[in-house]
Structure formats: structure tokens, C-alpha cells
Amino acid sequence: MKTMQDDIQSVLYTEEQLKECVQKIADKINKDYEGKEIYAIGILKGAMIFYADLVRAINVPVAFDFMAASSYGKGASSSGEVKILKDLDFSIEGKHVIVIEDIVDSGLTLSYLLRVLQSRHPASIKLCALLNKPERREVDVKVDYVGYDVPNEFLVGYGLDYASKYRNLPYIGILKPEVYTK
Numbered sequence: 001m002k003t004m005q006d007d008i009q010s011v012l013y014t015e016e017q018l019k020e021c022v023q024k025i026a027d028k029i030n031k032d033y034e035g036k037e038i039y040a041i042g043i044l045k046g047a048m049i050f051y052a053d054l055v056r057a058i059n060v061p062v063a064f065d066f067m068a069a070s071s072y073g074k075g076a077s078s079s080g081e082v083k084i085l086k087d088l089d090f091s092i093e094g095k096h097v098i099v100i101e102d103i104v105d106s107g108l109t110l111s112y113l114l115r116v117l118q119s120r121h122p123a124s125i126k127l128c129a130l131l132n133k134p135e136r137r138e139v140d141v142k143v144d145y146v147g148y149d150v151p152n153e154f155l156v157g158y159g160l161d162y163a164s165k166y167r168n169l170p171y172i173g174i175l176k177p178e179v180y181t182k
């Protein structure tokens with residue numbers, strides 16, 4: 001039987017590497033937010049695995065909230081427009097917000113969400129993404145905490161999907177191009 005692994009060209013980051021990387025990001029956040037409370041906004045669904053690992057490495061109080069956004073049109077490239085599918089449960093007014101993403105690619109999702117969130121008057125807002133793909137950037141977004149700058153390949157695993165599949169792989173892999181071009 002064909003397994004998910006058969007669709008992976010190569011492993012980009014192993015489970016162990018990801019664990020170390022998440023800890024490094026958390027160390028910085030722990031320093032920057034000492035004595036404060038964080039309102040962590042995870043962007044569903046891609047960010048959920050990273051979110052779950054990151055918040056457990058943070059040692060100041062963290063309130064959880066989530067948003068789901070979708071760029072219109074699916075596939076391996078984004079179409080440009082962003083729609084909010086699920087909004088936050090609570091107000092972020094006066095809160096120290098960190099928006100947590102799995103990957104910044106074109107930047108359209110984060111730049112749109114950032115505009116929406118900034119209009120709600122948080123005390124501060126920072127962006128945290130495990131992966132950053134600078135070659136694909138269409139709009140400028142300043143990501144405050146980044147795990148890795150990644151090459152322009154289609155990545156899956158550790159939350160990242162292709163056609164709703166591969167999110168549960170514990171590592172990040174490069175998807176074989178024949179999987180998404182067929």
C-alpha cells in the first residue's frame with residue numbers, strides 16, 4: 001500500500017530539529033514577555049501543531065484563541081483574497097497579542113489578518129511563524145519571530161497540508177512535484 005512517506009521527496013526538518021527550533025523561538029519570547037501575559041492567536045488549521053508545541057515551551061501565562069482564514073481558491077498557490085472563516089472568541093483590546101502561523105508564503109494571509117487585528121487596539125502585536133518563504137513574498141510583512149527561512153518548494157507535515165493531507169506527519173518534508181501537478 002502507498003504511504004504518505006512515498007509522496008515525500010526529502011525530509012527538510014526532522015522532529016528533533018523542529019523541537020530545538022521551537023525551543024529557541026520560545027526562549028526569545030520568554031525573554032521579551034517576562035512579567036507579561038500573552039494572548040496567542042493560532043491561525044487554523046496549519047498552525048495548530050506548531051502552536052501546541054510552542055505554547056508548552058513558553059513560561060509566562062498564555063491565553064488561547066484561534067482564527068481560521070482562507071485564501072480563495074485552493075491548490076499549491078494562493079489567489080490573493082483572504083476570507084475570515086472563524087473569528088476570535090474574545091476582544092484583544094489592551095492585550096499583548098502574538099499571531100502564530102506555520103508558514104508565511106505570499107504574505108497575503110498575515111498582512112490581511114494583521115490589519116484586521118490592529119484595528120481592534122491590542123496593547124502590542126507581534127507575528128511568529130515557524131517557516132518563512134521569502135522568494136514567494138507578494139506583500140511586505142514583518143515577521144518578528146521566525147524558525148527557518150525555507151526554499152521555494154511545496155512543504156508538508158507538522159501542520160502543513162496539501163489538499164488536506166500530510167498535516168499529521170511529525171516532520172517537515174518537500175512534497176514530490178508529481179503529487180501536486182498530476
Ligand SMILES: O=P(O)(O)OC[C@H]1O[C@H](OP(=O)(O)OP(=O)(O)O)[C@H](O)[C@@H]1O
Pocket residue numbers: 043044045046047069070071078101102103104105106107108109110160161
Ligand atoms: O502567505 P500566504 O501565501 O497567505 O500563505 C500562508 C498561509 O497559507 C496556509 O494556510 P491555508 O490558507 O492553506 O489554510 P490552512 O492553514 O488551513 O492549511 C498557511 O497555513 C498559511 O496560513
Ligand code: HPA
Pocket residue numbers: 103105153154155156160161162
Ligand atoms: O509550502 C507550503 N505548504 C503547505 N501550505 C502552504 N501554504 C503556503 N505555502 C505552503
Ligand SMILES: [Mg+2]
Pocket residue numbers: 043044045046047102
Ligand atoms: Mg494557514
